Amino acid sequence: MKAFIVGASGVLGRRLVRQLTARGHSVVGLVRSAKSESAVKAAGGEPRQGDLFDPESLARAADGCDTVIHAATAIPAKQKPAPADWAMNDRIRRKGTRCLTEAAARIGAKTYIQQSVVWVASPKDGSAFDEDSPVVPDPMIQSAIDAEDIAREAGSTEGFSVAVLRGGAFYDSESAHTRMFAEALRKRGMPIIGRGDAVWAMIHTDDAASAYVACAEKPRSGVWHVVDNENVTVRTFLEAFAQRLGASPPRRVPVWLARLLAGEMAVRYFATSMKTTNARFRHDFSWSPKYPTYREGLDQIVAAWEADSSRNAAA
Numbered sequence: 001m002k003a004f005i006v007g008a009s010g011v012l013g014r015r016l017v018r019q020l021t022a023r024g025h026s027v028v029g030l031v032r033s034a035k036s037e038s039a040v041k042a043a044g045g046e047p048r049q050g051d052l053f054d055p056e057s058l059a060r061a062a063d064g065c066d067t068v069i070h071a072a073t074a075i076p077a078k079q080k081p082a083p084a085d086w087a088m089n090d091r092i093r094r095k096g097t098r099c100l101t102e103a104a105a106r107i108g109a110k111t112y113i114q115q116s117v118v119w120v121a122s123p124k125d126g127s128a129f130d131e132d133s134p135v136v137p138d139p140m141i142q143s144a145i146d147a148e149d150i151a152r153e154a155g156s157t158e159g160f161s162v163a164v165l166r167g168g169a170f171y172d173s174e175s176a177h178t179r180m181f182a183e184a185l186r187k188r189g190m191p192i193i194g195r196g197d198a199v200w201a202m203i204h205t206d207d208a209a210s211a212y213v214a215c216a217e218k219p220r221s222g223v224w225h226v227v228d229n230e231n232v233t234v235r236t237f238l239e240a241f242a243q244r245l246g247a248s249p250p251r252r253v254p255v256w257l258a259r260l261l262a263g264e265m266a267v268r269y270f271a272t273s274m275k276t277t278n279a280r281f282r283h284d285f286s287w288s289p290k291y292p293t294y295r296e297g298l299d300q301i302v303a304a305w306e307a308d309s310s311r312n313a314a315a
Contacts, residue, residue, distance in 0.1 A: 002026040003216060004065035004109075006052055006100060007072030008045060009036035011174050012115075015209035016071060017043035023213065030061055030072075052096045058103035067111040067216050068104040070097060070151075075177065090143035097147040101154035109160050111219035113212060114151040116144050116166040118201055118225050118274050126198070126273035131166075131223045131280055140265065148223070161221045165281075167208050168201035168227035168274060171297060173304035175205065182305075185242045191251040193258040193270045196235025201227035201274040204297040207289035214285040224281040227274075230293040234270055237294055244302045 003020055007013040008029025017027045021044035029040035031047040040047040050061035052072060062068060072092050076085035097114065104112050119141045121133045135145050148164050155162030171178045184190035203211075203226055211226040232240075238250050258267050281287055291297040 001067050001216060002065045003067040003069055004028045004062035005069045005071055006030045009039040011172060012205055012208055013071045014039055014043045015206060016212055017045040019209050019213045028065055053099055055099040055102040058099055059106040062103055062107050065107060066109055068100060068109045069113045069212060070100050071115050072096060093143040093147040097150045101151055104160060105158035112151060112155060112160050112162050113215055114147060114164045116148050116164050117141060118166045118168055118276050120145050122272060122274050128275040130276060131225055155221060161219045163215050163221060164223045165211060165215060166225050168203040170203060170205050170208060172205035173301045182245055185245055185250060186247045188248055188251055190238060191253040192235050192238055193253060193267060194255045196233060198234045198271050199231045199273040199275050200234060200237060201231050201276050202294050203227050204291040207291055211281060211287055214287045218285055225276050225278060226281055227276060227278050228289045228292055231275055232294045241298055244298050
């Protein structure tokens with residue numbers, strides 16, 4: 001396999017490059033800067049210059065590849081993001097997907113993998129759902145729904161397989177969002193909103209990458225949820241993270257105050273349940289996560305940070 005990855009220099013992308021090359025595959029990563037070029041090279045891939053919003057540029061960069069993976073995002077790393085902060089992420093999902101699928105058709109790719117999120121099918125009442133559940137239109141995640149539709153339509157028209165992998169809440173030792181959570185918990189600035197009983201489906205980014213690899217090696221069309229083996233309430237996750245950091249337990253604040261302090265978007269994020277499982281993906285791809293629950297994932301993250309601190313102190 002020769003895979004072309006957009007987002008190859010990102011947190012998920014670098015893991016994808018490393019895991020694919022470790023399994024003997026060739027990887028080309030889209031880059032636009034010297035920094036991203038170095039990141040792709042360090043992970044074992046071949047960097048090629050290109051523009052995600054220019055299909056001709058993408059086709060040149062992806063020439064010779066049979067598998068195309070859309071792993072690019074621009075999620076705002078703010079505690080109180082405004083709607084405008086999501087504009088680039090929406091553009092990457094919509095125009096980026098359209099341009100990338102056009103490039104995949106031009107190079108004769110056989111397989112296309114689209115990143116998405118499980119939120120797109122989470123019912124408003126917080127009930128359980130799976131890959132067969134209908135998507136739930138919502139301005140906050142509409143671009144992800146649109147990207148899925150664009151990818152599937154292109155695959156149907158052009159004849160390549162399209163796998164949509166809907167990830168749970170990503171977390172890892174390198175992610176800006178995970179570090180933001182940790183710093184806020186240390187300062188008691190990440191409170192539990194209301195009862196904190198919303199349920200999250202999590203996925204360590206190492207495991208998300210291994211799911212993409214499994215899918216690329218066994219290409220087929222469909223939609224799959226990529227999450228770990230155990231859902232967790234927001235309250236339990238934040239308390240467990242704080243405990244591992246040696247921080248005081250997070251405070252609790254009423255919903256009305258959280259809306260005032262953090263904004264409506266943040267409150268919705270912490271109050272939205274994602275009750276889903278990885279059962280279909282595990283069955284279809286004989287896959288299992290290295291970090292089966294948030295417990296093992298948080299242990300790995302904190303251990304990695306402690307190891308980094310020790311190395312920096314010794315330097």
